[in-house]
Amino acid sequence: GKLNLLFGLNGSAILFLFGYLITLQNTPVFHPDHLANLLEKITHYQEVIISEIQEKPNSRKFELQLESIHQHHKTHCVRIRAQSLLLLSEGYTRT
Numbered sequence: 001g002k003l004n005l006l007f008g009l010n011g012s013a014i015l016f017l018f019g020y021l022i023t024l025q026n027t028p029v030f031h032p033d034h035l036a037n038l039l040e041k042i043t044h045y046q047e048v049i050i051s052e053i054q055e056k057p058n059s060r061k062f063e064l065q066l067e068s069i070h071q072h073h074k075t076h077c078v079r080i081r082a083q084s085l086l087l088l089s090e091g092y093t094r095t
Contacts, residue, residue: 038071046069046070048064049062051063
């Protein structure tokens, strides 16, 4: 009765806590080397396309890997975690 309910609630709370901690550990934005955790303002950055470009009638989709960031007239080739998925609509023109 009451003892089973107590064990069930405690077990559920422990499972929830472990799931939450695993999620925090595996979410890239919570790692100190993630792009979102840089303290200085980024003026621009350089990325490289790392996937095939998927062309659809009205859009293009591809994945990018960050290579370097530029902050206040300085270029840093830093080791940070950042990948982007870019979807370009029909009005995009290549340069």
